Amino acid sequence: MWTLARKILLHDRVKFLVAAAGVSVSVFLVLVQIGLYLGFMRNASSIIDHAGADLWVASAGTENFDIAAPLDERTYYRVAETPGVSRAERMILAFGQFKMQSGGAQGVEVVGLERQARLFRPWNVVEGDARRMSEIDGIVVDRSEFPKLEMSAVGDQREITGMRSRIVALTQGIRSFTTSPYIFTNIHTARVYTRLRPDQITYVLVQAAPGVAISTLRERLGRIPYVSAYDTPEFSRRARAYWSERTGVGVGFFMTAMMGVIVGLVVVGQILYNGTLEHIREYGTLKAMGAENAAIVRVILYQALISAALGLVLGGAMAMLARAGLRAANLSVVLSPAVLISTALLTVLMCSMASLLSIAKVLRLDPASVFKG
Amino acid sequence: MDPIVELRGVGKRYGAGDNAVQALQDADLSVFAGEVLLIQGPSGSGKTTLLSILGLLLRPTTGDVLVDGRVATALPEKSLPAIRARHFGFVFQGFNLFAALTALENVALATQLKNPGAKASDTKDEARRLLTAVGLKDRMHHRPDELSGGQKQRVAIARALGGDPTVILGDEPTAAVDSKTALGIMELLHGLTREQGRAVVVVTHDPRLERYADRVVAVEDGRVASPRTGVAMAGGAS
Numbered sequence: 001m002w003t004l005a006r007k008i009l010l011h012d013r014v015k016f017l018v019a020a021a022g023v024s025v026s027v028f029l030v031l032v033q034i035g036l037y038l039g040f041m042r043n044a045s046s047i048i049d050h051a052g053a054d055l056w057v058a059s060a061g062t063e064n065f066d067i068a069a070p071l072d073e074r075t076y077y078r079v080a081e082t083p084g085v086s087r088a089e090r091m092i093l094a095f096g097q098f099k100m101q102s103g104g105a106q107g108v109e110v111v112g113l114e115r116q117a118r119l120f121r122p123w124n125v126v127e128g129d130a131r132r133m134s135e136i137d138g139i140v141v142d143r144s145e146f147p148k149l150e151m152s153a154v155g156d157q158r159e160i161t162g163m164r165s166r167i168v169a170l171t172q173g174i175r176s177f178t179t180s181p182y183i184f185t186n187i188h189t190a191r192v193y194t195r196l197r198p199d200q201i202t203y204v205l206v207q208a209a210p211g212v213a214i215s216t217l218r219e220r221l222g223r224i225p226y227v228s229a230y231d232t233p234e235f236s237r238r239a240r241a242y243w244s245e246r247t248g249v250g251v252g253f254f255m256t257a258m259m260g261v262i263v264g265l266v267v268v269g270q271i272l273y274n275g276t277l278e279h280i281r282e283y284g285t286l287k288a289m290g291a292e293n294a295a296i297v298r299v300i301l302y303q304a305l306i307s308a309a310l311g312l313v314l315g316g317a318m319a320m321l322a323r324a325g326l327r328a329a330n331l332s333v334v335l336s337p338a339v340l341i342s343t344a345l346l347t348v349l350m351c352s353m354a355s356l357l358s359i360a361k362v363l364r365l366d367p368a369s370v371f372k373g
Numbered sequence: 374m375d376p377i378v379e380l381r382g383v384g385k386r387y388g389a390g391d392n393a394v395q396a397l398q399d400a401d402l403s404v405f406a407g408e409v410l411l412i413q414g415p416s417g418s419g420k421t422t423l424l425s426i427l428g429l430l431l432r433p434t435t436g437d438v439l440v441d442g443r444v445a446t447a448l449p450e451k452s453l454p455a456i457r458a459r460h461f462g463f464v465f466q467g468f469n470l471f472a473a474l475t476a477l478e479n480v481a482l483a484t485q486l487k488n489p490g491a492k493a494s495d496t497k498d499e500a501r502r503l504l505t506a507v508g509l510k511d512r513m514h515h516r517p518d519e520l521s522g523g524q525k526q527r528v529a530i531a532r533a534l535g536g537d538p539t540v541i542l543g544d545e546p547t548a549a550v551d552s553k554t555a556l557g558i559m560e561l562l563h564g565l566t567r568e569q570g571r572a573v574v575v576v577t578h579d580p581r582l583e584r585y586a587d588r589v590v591a592v593e594d595g596r597v598a599s600p601r602t603g604v605a606m607a608g609g610a611s
Contacts, residue, residue, distance in 0.1 A: 004471065004482060011473030285469040288430055290458025290536075291486045367457075368430035370465060371421045371544045 001295060005302030008279060015271050016307075022267025023311020023347060024318060029260025030343050031319035035333035036326070037244075037253035042334060044177035044243050045236040047093075047111065051120035053205035054214050056235045057221055060228050063246070065239035066109060066178050068093065070200040071227065078224050079204045084212035085221075089119045091203040092187055094194035095180065099159040101150045107180045108149075108160065112190020119205040122184045128154040128169030134186045138168040144330050145181035160193040175330065177243050261350055268307050269354035276300060276358035280365065287367040300358045308351035312344055375442060376403035377460070377539050377572050378427055383436035385422050385595075396422040400436070400597040402590065404540060404572045409563055409585050410600070412576045414592035420576045421544060423592055427574060428461050428542045429453050458487040462533030464562075466545040468525040470517040476528045477513040480504055480535055487536025503531040507561060523554035530561060541565060543575040547582065559585040 009016045042049075048056065048065065057079050059069035073090070080088040092112030097105045113120060115134040122130050122140045132138045139160075146152055157166045160183065176182050183193070191198060206229075208217045214231050221229035230238065244250035276283070283296050323333040385397040397419045404410055404427065414420045425431035426438060429445055438446045440460055445453070470479050480500035485491060491499075504513050507527040517525050526546060533541050541562065547555030562573045563585040575582065583589055588600040 003478070004474065007473040007478070008471070279471065281465075281467065281469045282471050285463065285465065286483070286486060287454070288428070288457065288463050289483055289486060289533075290454045290456075290461075292454055295486060295489075366430075368425040370463070370469060371425055371430070 001298045002302055005299045006306060008275060008299070009303050009306055012275070015275065019268050019271040019307045020310040020314060022271070023264050023307050023351065024314035026260045026264025026267075026350065027311050027315025027343060027347055028318040028322070029263070030257045030346065031315065031335060031339065032322050032326075032333060033253045033257040033260065034339055034343070035319065035323065035335050036331065037250065037257075038334035038336070038339065039332035040177055040249065041240045041244060042332070043175045045239040046174060046176075047120065047182075048232060048236045048239055050123050051205060051232070052207070053089075053119045053232055054208045055206040055218055055221060055229050055231055057204040057206060057224070057227050057229050058202070058235075060226050062228060063238065064242045065235070066093065066176065067095075068202050070094070070196055070202055071204070073199040073201055075224060075227055076201060076204050079206060079221060079227075082217070082220050082224070084209050084217040085206055086209040086212075087119065087207040089114050089117050089205045090187055090201040091117075091120065091205055092190040092194060092196060092200075093202045094190075094196060096161045096183065096193035096195075098149060098181075098183070101158070106148060108183045108193075109176050109178065109180045110160070110190045110193045111182055111184045112187040112194075113184065114187055119207060122169070122171050122174065124172045124174060125169050126172045128167070130169040130171075130184070132168035133184055135166075135168065136186075136189060137164045137166045138185060138189075139165045140169040140171060140184040141167055141181060142174045143170045143172050144175060148181055148330075161195060163189070163192045165189075165193075173332075175332070261346065264311070264347070264350050265354050268304065268351050269357060271307070272300065272303060272355050272358045273361070275303065276361050280361070281370060283362050284365050284367055284370040287362075287365060288370050293363055296362045297359050300355050300362065301352065304351040304355040305348065308347045311351075312347050315347075316340070316343075374405055376405050376439075377441060378404040379439040380423075380426065380433075381437045381439065383426055383433040383438065385419075385426060385431065386434045395595050397426070397433070397592075397595045397597070402427070402597055402600070404574055406539065406572055407566050407570045408587040409566050409573045409575065411582060411586035411589045412574065412592060413578070413580075413589060416578075418592045419595040419597075420592050422595075423597065424542055424544055424574065424576050428463065428540075429457050458536055458538075460539050462535070462538040462541045464526070464529050464533050464541060464543040464546040466548045468517065468522075468529045468549070470525060470528055470532070472517050475514045475516055476504055476509060476520065476524075476531075477501065479517075479528055480532045483532040484535035499535065500531070503534050504528070506534075507531045521554075522550040523557060526550060526554075526558050527561065530558070530565075534565070538571070540572045540574065543573065545577055546575060547577065547579060552581070555579065556581070 059071050062068045076090050096108050096110045098108040130140050133140050154167050208214050218229045326333050380400050380402040383400040387394045412420050426433050437444050477500050480503055481496045484496040484499050507530055509527050547558050559582050565571045566573050590600045591598040
């Protein structure tokens with residue numbers, strides 16, 4: 001049956017190539033859309049995910065990680081003295097205006113950290129010394145943001161919200177969801193860059209003392225007025241969910257991915273159905289000769305699976321090429337093993353569903369029809 | 374001699390009510406091993422319906438079909454494919470070969486379907502043997518579009534012989550080939566009855582084929598006449 005399926009498909013190479021192209025486009029769209037979505041979502045929560053905090057304390061009702069209302073610094077002290085807190089660190093995350101060499105301004109997300117911060121530090125430092133961001137004008141930026149910031153090397157100087165800044169270190173691959181570059185600096189400089197008052201912060205990062213349940217500590221911190229406390233997985237999920245659900249970004253990516261699936265479904269379904277109609281007398285002959293329905297259904301399913309396999313290889317290769325191209329445009333496409341396996345399963349399901357019409361046709365086929373005409 | 378296949382009081386009605394068509398009524402017919410039985414009649418007379426019921430492709434509305442003395446019409450639908458595979462081979466006017474497969478692959482496919490447990494190498498060997506027997510030893514690796522009409526029908530006959538059926542049913546098997554080739558095909562089918570003891574039942578319009586028939590049955594307006602002795606039985610073909 002496998003040989004028959006393969007030979008039927010390859011006999012009409014043009015149709016087979018059209019089917020494979022349909023699946024390839026489908027696989028490509030699904031992989032790139034899901035990959036881009038996951039890339040954006042990873043950016044949306046990358047700071048939270050790379051922090052070593054057990055809990056995050058934010059202004060009550062904070063929904064958007066990137067645009068949070070400031071906290072009074074007294075909150076930090078209340079958090080720090082809460083029983084069960086092993087360590088608490090302040091963080092500022094707010095927007096500033098980066099003055100470009102060409103004269104314009106670029107919005108940046110300024111991340112202010114304590115000088116001795118241990119619960120969060122910029123990661124993937126590839127050049128310079130990130131500890132020097134404790135200097136009054138020291139900033140750390142991501143190398144991929146150089147074109148946007150019109151900078152080129154460690155030591156370059158610019159102004160952020162009217163105050164001088166100087167690159168002391170570079171990271172690789174830290175990007176925000178908002179596309180505004182992250183600027184890491186110390187908490188005092190960050191206040192100037194973001195025009196926050198000296199007694200304002202954005203977040204308190206908390207490490208639980210050994211033996212203290214995070215849920216218990218979260219409950220205690222939640223009793224502090226005007227704040228909300230989240231454990232790290234939940235806070236990460238909220239950060240992603242805001243952009244994904246509240247802005248419609250997730251639906252947009254999902255719809256495009258589904259369009260890919262529909263394209264594949266229609267193209268493969270049509271090619272398989274046409275092929276089944278073309279060979280309907282032969283299938284009828286097999287039934288007349290005593291072939292079970294299952295045997296003929298296998299022939300059609302195998303054709304669907306062969307189309308799926310070739311489409312996966314071609315579409316996967318196209319997605320890999322697109323990922324390389326999009327990386328140059330500062331966009332990350334996450335093609336993890338889970339994404340690849342899920343897409344492969346989705347493709348097999350799609351092609352199997354595409355064969356349902358053909359299968360219904362041969363199941364209903366009356367073997368006596370082979371004697372007609 | 375007991376018949377291999379027997380129809381007893383078989384009728385077939387298509388549709389219902391005022392639109393009902395009685396395609397076959399009260400037909401009795403026996404098919405014996407080693408004979409060529411020709412079914413003749415005008416278009417729409419019920420020949421194909423008769424052949425389809427004989428081959429268990431169609432259930433009669435009334436009456437019974439017995440295969441090897443057992444009432445096959447009493448069996449559930451799902452058990453019929455296995456009986457067809459064991460007892461019947463089919464040859465068609467339009468050949469119905471898979472265009473993507475070579476002659477060898479077409480025959481091997483049918484052989485494999487009829488013997489699902491057989492090894493692929495064994496079914497290939499059997500297909501080679503059958504194609505050699507129908508005179509296509511040198512055309513085994515050709516696809517149908519590379520074969521003449523007569524060669525295609527020989528492939529179809531080899532395919533019908535896969536699984537060693539006792540009855541070959543042919544629906545106008547010579548209609549799509551020239552007259553010389555048609556006689557060659559009938560020679561081949563006739564030989565199967567004489568050399569291998571199979572029964573061959575052929576529906577045809579062509580009176581020239583009577584010379585190969587042991588018995589001839591006329592069908593008209595759904596009624597099956599009593600078989601008359603064919604020319605072969607009278608010694609016309611050997």
